[in-house]
Amino acid sequence: xxxxxxxxxxxxxxxxxxxxxxxxxxxxxxxxxxxxxxxxxxxxxxxxxxxxxxxxxxxxxxxxxxxxxxxxxxxxxxxxxxxxxxxxxxxxxxxxxxxxxxxxxxxxxxxxxxxxxxxxxxxxxxxxxxxxxxxxxxxxxxxxxxxxxxxxxxxxxxxxxxxxxxxxxxxxxxxxxxxxxxxxxxxxxxxxxxxxxxxxxxxxxxxxxxxxxxxxxxxxxxxxxxxxxxxxxxxxxxxxxxxxxxxxxxxxxxxxxxxxxxxxxxxxxxxxxxxxxxxxxxxxxxxxxxxxxxxxxxxxxxxxxxxxxxxxxxxxxxxxxxxxxxxxxxxxxxxxx
Amino acid sequence: xxxxxxxxxxxxxxxxxxxxxxxxxxxxxxxxxxxxxxxxxxxxxxxxxxxxxxxxxxxxxxxxxxxxxxxxxxxxxxxxxxxxxxxxxxxxxxxxxxxxxxxxxxxxxxxxxxxxxxxxxxxxxxxxxxxxxxxxxxxxxxxxxxxxxxxxxxxxxxxxxxxxxxxxxxxxxxxxxxxxxxxxxxxxxxxxxxxxxxxxxxxxxxxxxxxxxxxxxxxxxxxxxxxxxxxxx
Numbered sequence: 001x002x003x004x005x006x007x008x009x010x011x012x013x014x015x016x017x018x019x020x021x022x023x024x025x026x027x028x029x030x031x032x033x034x035x036x037x038x039x040x041x042x043x044x045x046x047x048x049x050x051x052x053x054x055x056x057x058x059x060x061x062x063x064x065x066x067x068x069x070x071x072x073x074x075x076x077x078x079x080x081x082x083x084x085x086x087x088x089x090x091x092x093x094x095x096x097x098x099x100x101x102x103x104x105x106x107x108x109x110x111x112x113x114x115x116x117x118x119x120x121x122x123x124x125x126x127x128x129x130x131x132x133x134x135x136x137x138x139x140x141x142x143x144x145x146x147x148x149x150x151x152x153x154x155x156x157x158x159x160x161x162x163x164x165x166x167x168x169x170x171x172x173x174x175x176x177x178x179x180x181x182x183x184x185x186x187x188x189x190x191x192x193x194x195x196x197x198x199x200x201x202x203x204x205x206x207x208x209x210x211x212x213x214x215x216x217x218x219x220x221x222x223x224x225x226x227x228x229x230x231x232x233x234x235x236x237x238x239x240x241x242x243x244x245x246x247x248x249x250x251x252x253x254x255x256x257x258x259x260x261x262x263x264x265x266x267x268x269x270x271x272x273x274x275x276x277x278x279x280x281x282x283x284x285x286x287x288x289x290x291x292x293x294x295x296x297x298x299x300x301x302x303x304x305x306x307x308x309x310x311x312x313x314x315x316x317x318x319x320x321x322x323x324x325x326x327x328x329x330x331x332x333x334x335x336x337x
Numbered sequence: 338x339x340x341x342x343x344x345x346x347x348x349x350x351x352x353x354x355x356x357x358x359x360x361x362x363x364x365x366x367x368x369x370x371x372x373x374x375x376x377x378x379x380x381x382x383x384x385x386x387x388x389x390x391x392x393x394x395x396x397x398x399x400x401x402x403x404x405x406x407x408x409x410x411x412x413x414x415x416x417x418x419x420x421x422x423x424x425x426x427x428x429x430x431x432x433x434x435x436x437x438x439x440x441x442x443x444x445x446x447x448x449x450x451x452x453x454x455x456x457x458x459x460x461x462x463x464x465x466x467x468x469x470x471x472x473x474x475x476x477x478x479x480x481x482x483x484x485x486x487x488x489x490x491x492x493x494x495x496x497x498x499x500x501x502x503x504x505x506x507x508x509x510x511x512x513x514x515x516x517x518x519x520x521x522x523x524x525x526x527x528x529x530x531x532x533x534x535x536x537x538x539x540x541x542x543x544x545x546x547x548x549x550x551x552x553x554x555x556x557x558x559x560x561x562x563x564x565x566x567x568x569x570x
Contacts, residue, residue, distance in 0.1 A: 025345030032349060035417070039424050052434035059428035059435075063370035063512035065419040069358065070378040073385060215389055219347050222354075223412030226419060236513060240438065267514055274509040274516075275440065307410045 057237040064229035064266065068300075072225060075119025076217040079126035084210045091130055099133035103181035106136045107174050110143025117145035117269055117295055121304045122217040134193055139181030142321065145269045146173035146295035155291065158273035164336050165284065169273075172292045172332040176325045183320065194310035224307040228300025232266040254286040259326050262294035263302075269295035285333030292329035297321040342413045348393045350416050355386030357420045368567045369430040371511045430568040431515050433494035433530035436504045439517040441551075454481045462486035462537045467505050467518040468570060474545030474552035482540040487554065492564070493532045494519065501527035502551065503536055508569040515569065520545075524556040535560045 082091075096102045124141035128134055145151070147170055159165045267275060272294045276287040297318055306314035342350070361367040362379040371379075422428065431439075454473060457463050465473075465487050473481045491503040494517075502519035506512075521544075528534055538554035545552025 025343060027340065027343045028345035028349050031346055031417075035353070035421070038421060042425060052432070055426065055429055056431065056435045058422045058426045059369065059431055060513050062419055062423055062428050066358070066361065066367065066370045066379065067375070067511035067513075069354070070375070070382040073382045211389065211392060215347075215351070215393070218386075218389075219342075219350065219409055219413050219416075223410055223415045226415040227412055230415075230418070232513065237435075237438075265513070267510070272514075275514050303412075307412055 053237060057233050060236050061229050061233035064232060064300075065226055068225050068229070069222070071119050072122075072221060073218065076122045076214050076221065078119065079122040079217050080210045080214040082123065082126045082130060083213045084206055086130070091132070095132055095136060099135050099185050100182070102133060102136035103139045103185065104178050106140040106181065107143045107147075107178045110140055110145075110147050110174075110177065111149070117298070117301055120144045121301065121308055122221055125308050126213075126217070128193065133185070135181045135185035138184055138317070139177045142177035142180055142296050143174060146177065146292070151269045151273070151295070155273040158277040165288070168288055168332045168336040169291050171336075172288060172325075172329045173295065175328040175332070176292060176296055176321070179324050179328065180321055183324070184317075188316060188320075193313050194308070220307060221304050224304040225300055228266050228298070228303040231299050231303075232264060235264045251283070254282050255289050255326065255330060258282060258286045258290040259293045259322060262290045263298050263322065265294075266298040266300040267294060283333075284337040285330060288333045288337065289326055289329040292332075293322060293325045296325045341411065342409050344393075347409065347413065348390045350413065351386045351393075352390035353420050354416060355383045355388075355390065357423055358383030359387070361423070365566050366427075368569075369428065369512070372508060373567060430564075431506050431512055432492060433504070435515070436494035436502070436506070436517045436519065437496060439506065439515055441517055452476050456481055457485055462488040464488040464490075466570065467491055467503070467520060468507060470520055470540070470552060470554075471518055471545060471548065474540060475548035478543050478546050479540050479552065483542060484539075486537055486539060486557070488535065488537050489520065489554070490535045490562070490565075491519070491533070492568070493528050493530055493534060495527060495530065503534060503538075503554070506569050512569075518570070519551055521551050521553045522556050523553065525559045528559070528561060533562050533564045535562050 096105055120141045123144070124137040127137040127140065152166055152170060155166045155169055156163070262272070265275075272291055276290045282290075302314060302318045305317060309317075358379050361370075362376050362383065367376060367379055454476060457465065457473075463485055467489060470482070470487065470489065473479055489503050491505040493501055494504040495501040500521050500523075503522050504517060504519040506515040507518055508515050520538075522536065522538065524538070525536075536554075536556045537558040538556045541553040541555060544550070
């Protein structure tokens with residue numbers, strides 16, 4: 001097993017393996033000692049870090065990370081299943097050969113998968129690695145966190161006796177996912193997407209390949225979740241609420257503000273309906289914008305996507321998604337609400 | 338330039354993160370950040386991350402190449418941050434500082450809709466949660482609260498004008514979406530911020546009507562208490 005791995009590795013790799021066998025993993029020891037030192041000096045440090053604003057920031061920061069990680073682990077497990085256990089044939093039977101047809105199918109497939117948005121990035125990446133057209137995988141990425149039953153039920157709970165809001169949310173999110181998929185297919189086929197290779201290739205047992213893929217995907221995505229959580233917590237803590245609320249009166253400004261608010265606060269899609277419902281100063285259409293933009297794109301997702309698919313990709317994808325999401329939400333709001 | 342995250346360090350990263358999640362879920366500290374139903378997902382997830390790290394330690398040395406270390410984004414270092422923040426700052430449950438800026442749970446009601454609120458249960462004083470006070474005050478000028486002594490529990494926060502409030506946060510998903518529920522208190526001097534209190538008070542008729550502002554209460558008795566295990570609603 002290990003013999004075959006070594007033979008297949010390029011020469012540079014076996015060189016570094018040899019070096020590693022001699023030297024200890026120094027970096028890990030240094031990091032471990034540094035952490036231990038920090039934790040030991042806790043008694044001394046904690047009173048010096050005692051400021052209400054910092055405490056509020058750190059509570060929200062830790063809360064977003066703690067809430068996201070179980071969903072992220074669920075996502076990387078599913079991504080691992082797709083990457084290693086799902087056969088080419090099964091995948092081909094599930095996804096239509098033509099991307100034009102595959103896009104709406106992927107959009108509807110999102111209904112069946114209750115996932116958080118942080119789970120869907122590794123899943124989409126894993127689909128692409130398995131040869132699914134990027135536009136199809138991206139449609140799934142946008143649809144899965146937005147139109148699944150959990151999100152729709154929580155929306156119905158947050159807006160009692162307003163089924164039209166649930167319907168508008170469902171249609172606007174599905175429309176966003178499918179429209180972005182088709183636009184990407186038509187206009188952005190050549191935009192480079194980084195395909196980060198999942199650890200080693202074929203010469204491993206399935207179990208090892210599965211664990212390797214899970215570990216790789218988790219390490220890749222988690223840092224970006226943390227970065228997004230840091231920014232979202234800072235916005236929550238340091239931008240005065242009066243600024244956010246102050247723009248509610250103006251129709252255009254309210255829509256723009258809700259889109260921006262959804263982008264920066266990075267709530268999980270299961271919870272954003274309750275927050276939207278509580279933004280009582282805003283119109284229903286503005287609330288709909290908040291609920292459609294949020295699951296499709298936020299600072300945490302943008303951070304994860306630029307890590308997973310590369311900066312060139314994120315630079316095009318992020319504004320495209322926000323633009324389409326705002327337009328479809330406003331359109332739905334005008335039609336249904 | 339930040340160094341690439343070596344494989345052994347990645348393993349440490351997984352182990353530390355998993356251990357912190359387990360530590361949080363083993364005690365009550367996870368309740369400061371997320372809902373109580375998150376306990377088992379957190380335990381499962383923490384155990385999984387620790388197991389993933391241990392598997393790597395016991396794997397035969399040399400069968401791993403370090404080639405893909407180069408591809409691990411340097412952002413992976415940031416995964417140490419939540420663990421360090423958890424241990425060093427030990428973030429408390431949200432308190433008075435955030436109450437002043439959080440989204441209010443008070444939602445204006447459409448007074449034209451017919452709502453038939455049942456009377457408060459028997460008892461004097463009758464224990465009521467803050468969201469119920471807000472709801473009852475919003476309809477019919479708070480008719481169902483009239484002439485009743487209410488026992489309210491919450492922590493102390495205050496606004497810029499110096500009014501103090503009996504306050505509690507409601508949480509849907511995690512502390513990031515906390516909404517604040519509070520009633521303005523008068524009649525006694527305010528205890529310090531973030532102090533948990535149990536008060537016996539009467540609702541000031543007409544305040545909080547329609548859900549556009551906080552209801553006011555006149556406090557008759559004030560008792561300082563320990564913070565509850567789960568400080569959110």
